[in-house]
Amino acid sequence: MTASFDVSAASEYLRSRIESVPAVCIVLGSGLSAIEGELTEAAVIPFEDVPGFPAPTVEGHAGRYVVGRIGGAQVLLQSGRFHHYEGHSPEVVAAPVRIAAALGVRGLVLTNASGAIRPTLEPGDLLVLSDHINLMFRSPLVGPVRPGETRFPDMSAAYDPRLRHLALEVAVETGEDLHEGTYVAMLGPSYETPAEVRMLGGLGADVVGMSTVPEVLVARALGLRCVAFSVVTNHAAGLGSGGLSHRDVLDVGASAGARLAALLTVLIPRVADELSRG
Ligand code: HPA
Numbered sequence: 001m002t003a004s005f006d007v008s009a010a011s012e013y014l015r016s017r018i019e020s021v022p023a024v025c026i027v028l029g030s031g032l033s034a035i036e037g038e039l040t041e042a043a044v045i046p047f048e049d050v051p052g053f054p055a056p057t058v059e060g061h062a063g064r065y066v067v068g069r070i071g072g073a074q075v076l077l078q079s080g081r082f083h084h085y086e087g088h089s090p091e092v093v094a095a096p097v098r099i100a101a102a103l104g105v106r107g108l109v110l111t112n113a114s115g116a117i118r119p120t121l122e123p124g125d126l127l128v129l130s131d132h133i134n135l136m137f138r139s140p141l142v143g144p145v146r147p148g149e150t151r152f153p154d155m156s157a158a159y160d161p162r163l164r165h166l167a168l169e170v171a172v173e174t175g176e177d178l179h180e181g182t183y184v185a186m187l188g189p190s191y192e193t194p195a196e197v198r199m200l201g202g203l204g205a206d207v208v209g210m211s212t213v214p215e216v217l218v219a220r221a222l223g224l225r226c227v228a229f230s231v232v233t234n235h236a237a238g239l240g241s242g243g244l245s246h247r248d249v250l251d252v253g254a255s256a257g258a259r260l261a262a263l264l265t266v267l268i269p270r271v272a273d274e275l276s277r278g
Contacts, residue, residue, distance in 0.1 A: 004091060005052055005089075005091040005092055005095045005098075006051065006052050007095060007098045007099055007102055007146075008102065009051040009052060010050050010051050010052050010053065010095065010099045011099045011102035011103050013049070013050060013051050014045065014050065014065065014099065014103060015103060017043070017045050017049075017067075018043065018045075018067045018076075018103075020074060021074075021103050021104035021105070022067065022073075022074040022075045022076045022105060022272075023073070023074070023104075023105060023106045023107060023272050023275045023276060024073065024074075024075045024076070024105065024106075024107050024108075024109060024268060024271055024272050024275065025075070025076040025077075025078060025096075025100040025105045025107070025108050025109070026075055026076070026077045026078065026108075026109045026110075026111070026264065026268070027078045027081055027096070027108060027109070027110045027111060027215065028077065028078065028079045028080065028081075028111055029081065029110075029111045029112035029113050029209075029211060029212075029231075029253075030112075030113045030246075030249060030250060030253055031113065031249070031250040031251075031253035031254050031257060032111045032112075032113065032231060032253055032257040032260065032261075033079050033257070034254070034257045034258045034260070034261035035070075035077070035260070035261035035264050035265065036066055036077060036079055037261075038070055038261060038264075038265045039066055039068030039069065039070060039075070039077060040068055040069045040070075041068050041069050042066050042067065042068030043066070043067045043068065044064055044065070044066050045064060045065040045066075045067070046063065046064045047063040047064055047065070047080065048063070050065075050099075052095070053095075054082065054088065054092060057086050063079070063080040064079050064080065065077065065078055065079070066079060070264075070265055070268040070269065071265065071266070071268065071269040072269055073268050073269040073271075073272035073273075074272075075268060075272075076100060076103070076105060078096055078100075081093075081096065081211060081215070082095070082096070083188070083189075083210060083211055084136060084138065084187055084188075084210075084214070085187060085188035085189035085210055090138055090139065090140035090142065090214060091140065093140060093214045093215070094140035094214050094215060094217075094218040096215070097215045097218040097219050097222070097224070098146065098218060098222070100224075101148065101219075101222045101224055105224065106224060106225065106275045107160075107163065107224060107225040107226070107227070107271060107274075107275045108215065108216075108219050108224055108225070108226045108227075108228075109226075109227055109228075109229075109264065109267075109268065109271060110212050110215060110216065110226065110227070110228040110229070111228070111229045111230070111231070111257075111260060112183075112209045112211045112212045112228070112229075112230050112231070113209060113230070113231050113232075113233045113249050113252075113253045114127070114183060114207035114208055114209040114230040114231070114232055114233065115191070115192070115197075115207060115208045115209070115232070115233070115234045115235065115236035115237070115244070116206075116207055116232045116234070116235050116236055116239065117184075117197055117200055117201045117205050117206055117207060117208055117236045117239070118181060118201070118206040118207070119239070121179060121181075121206065121207065121232050122232065122235075123232055123233055123234050123235065123252045123256075124231075124232065124252060124255065124256045125177070125179055125231075125232040125256070126171075126176060126177070126178050126179065126229060126230070126231060126232070126256060126259060126260055126263070127178070127179040127180065127181050127183075127206070127207060127229065127230040127231075127232060128159075128164055128167045128168065128171075128178055128179070128180055128227065128228070128229055128230075129159050129180075129181065129182070129183045129212075129227075129228040129229070129230060130159060130164065130180045130181060130182060131158065131159065131182045131183075132158065132159075132182060132183045132184065132185060132212070132213050132216065133182060133183075133184040133185070133200075133203060133204065133205055134185055134213045134217070135184055135185060135186055135187075135200075136185050136186065136187045136213060136214065137187065138187075138214075139214070139217055140214050140217060140218050141153070141217055141218065141221055146221075148222055148223075149218070149221040149222055150221050150223075153217070153220040153221040154220070155217075155220060158216055158220055158226060159216075159226055159227060159228060160225040160226055160227055162225075162274060163225060163226070163227035163271055163274065164180070164227055166227075166267060166270050166271060166274060167227055167229070167263070167267055168180070170263055170266045170267045170270065171263060173266070174262065174263055174266055176259060176262070176263050178263070179206075181206030181207055181230075182204055182205050182206050182207075183205070183206070183207050183208070183209060183212065183213070183228070183230055184200050184203065184205035184207070184208050184209075185208075185209060185210065185211065185212060185213035185214075186208060186209070186210055187210070188210035189210070191236075191237050191244045192208060192236060192237045193237060193238070194237050194238025194239075195238075196237070197236040197237050197238050197239060198238070200236075207230050207232060207236075208236050209230065212228055216228065225275065227271065229260055229263075229264075231252070231253050231256045231257055231260055232252075232256070233248065233249040233250075233252040233253050233256070234248055234249060234252065
């Protein structure tokens with residue numbers, strides 16, 4: 001059940017390709033790769049070079065690491081991720097987080113695309129996650145406790161309050177209208193039905209997506225600090241005027257993703273600074 005992934009082999013390979021270990025890893029979701037262009041002194045490592053990594057299967061997911069600097073801070077940018085809906089095991093979905101931690105990364109900045117459930121949210125809005133609901137009905141923490149992980153991670157502040165505060169501060173400074181809310185993770189790959197969306201709203205979710213939560217679970221078990229952003233790409237099923245398509249998700253993600261990239265460009269050096277304080 002827990003098909004194993006060789007985290008050491010992958011992290012040793014990456015270490016051999018990068019000069020020094022960044023404190024921050026940025027995980028980019030569907031069509032949100034705009035920030036790649038902001039990195040200086042960038043070195044690209046395609047996922048296919050990393051031992052054990054499967055080839056990405058989803059349009060909009062590039063599948064590469066870019067190591068470089070944003071405003072002086074060194075970052076490990078993970079452009080693309082592995083999803084449960086692609087058929088990947090929890091081990092594979094969580095592998096990049098375990099690899100980042102093995103490299104010495106101390107904080108994760110995660111991004112994703114989502115559908116709006118809260119009626120006041122619109123496509124193109126940006127949201128910093130305050131909490132999540134895991135309705136994937138799986139967890140990469142099931143099974144033996146991995147080295148460096150805790151058996152029962154506390155999830156009462158899964159999304160680091162200090163990093164969220166920094167994000168909101170940067171949003172005010174840069175004139176971005178950054179919302180806050182709860183993300184519910186579904187297995188996918190089908191989008192939700194309108195009845196499911198009504199249920200999810202009743203459960204307290206503001207946006208819905210198909211990623212991020214497995215990574216945050218492992219990050220918290222490893223003691224990594226997390227901040228996560230959602231680009232609202234559509235009204236969740238039944239709440240907008242038409243149906244949903246991955247193409248629309250990518251198109252809205254690309255335009256709003258540029259605003260997210262602008263926010264992250266200012267935020268990342270502050271996150272790196274905060275992480276260096278411990
Ligand atoms: N549902 C689930 N995942 C998503 C959505 C959605 O409406 N939009 C973008 N990712």
